[in-house]
Amino acid sequence: QVQLVESGGGLVQAGGSLRLSCAASGSISRINSMGWYRQAPGKQSDLVARITTGGSIKYADSVKSRFTISRDNAKMTVYLQMNSLKPEDTAVYYCNFLSLPSGDDYWGQGTQVTVSS
Secondary structure (H helix, E strand, O other), X not given: OOEEEEEOOEEEEOOOOEEEEEEEEOOOOOEEEEEEEEEOOOOOOEEEEXXXXXXXXXXXXHHOOOEEEXXXXXXXXXXXXXXXXXXXXXXXXXXXXXXXXXOOEEXXXXXXXXXXX
């Protein structure tokens, strides 16, 4: 059974940094992409960043130049380096792995990021 385990969330002051990690346990065939989403209270879940196994990257406009996504395919791990954090970055962050062509979709349990002003 596949599990995604996230770590690295916490409380930080505005302007600070955090690094999230998400590691998969179990076997996932043909991972196409890995990504991070976030959901703030009362809001829908939004894409933060996504990276394919080929290295193509997409960021939400709100995090460009502040966040960096990276991955280690061999370790089935994805990272999110978050710098210059703002209070509006406060949310639960979820990692996601997508396998193609099966379309299997895997999600982490979520990790809370709180940025104080």
